[in-house]
Amino acid sequence: MTSILFLAGGILLFAVFALVYRILSLVDIARGNQNKRVGYSNTVNGLLFIVFFIVFFGLIAFYAPELSAGFLPEAASVHGKITDDLFWVTTGVTFAAFFLTHIILLISPYFFRFKESRKAYWWPDNTKLEIAWTVIPAIIMAVLVLTGWMAWSDITAPAPKDSEVVEIMGKQFNWHVRYPGKDRVLGAHNFRKIDAINAMGMDFNDKHNVDDFQPNEIHLPKGKPVLLKIRARDVLHSVFMPHFRVKMDAVPGMPTQFWFTPTETTAEARAKLNKPEFNFEMACTEVCGQGHFAMRFIIVVDEPAEYEKWYASQETWASRNKEYMAELQAKENAKNVAKK
Numbered sequence: 654m655t656s657i658l659f660l661a662g663g664i665l666l667f668a669v670f671a672l673v674y675r676i677l678s679l680v681d682i683a684r685g686n687q688n689k690r691v692g693y694s695n696t697v698n699g700l701l702f703i704v705f706f707i708v709f710f711g712l713i714a715f716y717a718p719e720l721s722a723g724f725l726p727e728a729a730s731v732h733g734k735i736t737d738d739l740f741w742v743t744t745g746v747t748f749a750a751f752f753l754t755h756i757i758l759l760i761s762p763y764f765f766r767f768k769e770s771r772k773a774y775w776w777p778d779n780t781k782l783e784i785a786w787t788v789i790p791a792i793i794m795a796v797l798v799l800t801g802w803m804a805w806s807d808i809t810a811p812a813p814k815d816s817e818v819v820e821i822m823g824k825q826f827n828w829h830v831r832y833p834g835k836d837r838v839l840g841a842h843n844f845r846k847i848d849a850i851n852a853m854g855m856d857f858n859d860k861h862n863v864d865d866f867q868p869n870e871i872h873l874p875k876g877k878p879v880l881l882k883i884r885a886r887d888v889l890h891s892v893f894m895p896h897f898r899v900k901m902d903a904v905p906g907m908p909t910q911f912w913f914t915p916t917e918t919t920a921e922a923r924a925k926l927n928k929p930e931f932n933f934e935m936a937c938t939e940v941c942g943q944g945h946f947a948m949r950f951i952i953v954v955d956e957p958a959e960y961e962k963w964y965a966s967q968e969t970w971a972s973r974n975k976e977y978m979a980e981l982q983a984k985e986n987a988k989n990v991a992k993k
């Protein structure tokens with residue numbers, strides 16, 4: 654409805670201007686002014702620039718609240734808050750520059766339009782002005798780039814030693830997530846060990862795998878650094894955790910990683926957003942094939958004590974797949990017998 658109103662208003666405004674222009678031209682002819690070097694067209698065009706300025710920035714102001722309602726909730730991680738601040742500072746600075754230059758650009762045609770009585774001022778260059786508009790933007794750009802670079806090097810710095818480790822593997826079309834279990838060491842994996850059951854290719858020659866577990870939800874402790882070890886089994890996938898401002902590609906054959914610190918539990922986020930159904934989530938942001946939409950995984954952030962409780966209560970992958978493990982053992986025994 655509002656857009657129709659805007660359109661109708663625009664057409665009306667245009668009609669009014671056309672009429673005014675026509676009347677002024679007729680008045681000109683009646684006065685015998687048509688022999689002037691320049692008629693009213695410069696004035697009308699100059700005014701139209703000002704109208705455009707008001708309408709354009711008016712529309713931005715009008716739609717800004719509606720558009721910003723679609724933004725993500727406040728970042729739920731330490732580095733997320735830093736990147737959000739950087740984003741808004743950069744947006745603010747560039748918008749201010751955009752606004753100021755457009756005031757000059759769109760108001761000048763009216764104020765500096767041709768007048769018979771006025772002679773143009775000859776001003777081929779101005780060194781001071783040149784220096785000002787080179788140096789000021791250069792300083793602002795340098796500050797923006799430097800703060801961005803500092804934030805980036807913090808984010809990509811090596812993870813703290815006491816980080817919780819979570820392995821994430823993308824495949825067409827779901828995620829597999831593995832925790833190191835009681836020994837807090839992830840077991841080795843090998844693509845040759847992948848089969849219908851052992852989707853992550855856990856190599857049981859490495860005994861660290863015995864206590865590893867693969868839950869259906871990611872749980873993270875609030876306030877503790879978390880290191881994600883990311884890999885892909887087939888094509889490019891991308892680990893995207895929008896609420897934590899985490900995004901890192903999962904690349905076949907090239908493990909990647911990302912570490913961050915969650916700052917809000919799921920319960921706190923639900924209370925703050927007033928949405929009892931709310932969940933943090935991980936989604937794939939690489940258009941990785943037909944079933945791409947299925948690559949969603951719930952993330953639960955717990956208080957550290959709750960997290961430890963959850964961690965301790967998880968059943969290991971080996972104990973969930975006893976038959977598979979028995980078969981593996983049988984194969985191993987047969988091999989040993991053959992060797993002897």
Ligand SMILES: [Cu+2]
Pocket residue numbers: 823824889890891937938939940941945948
């Ligand atoms: Cu994917």
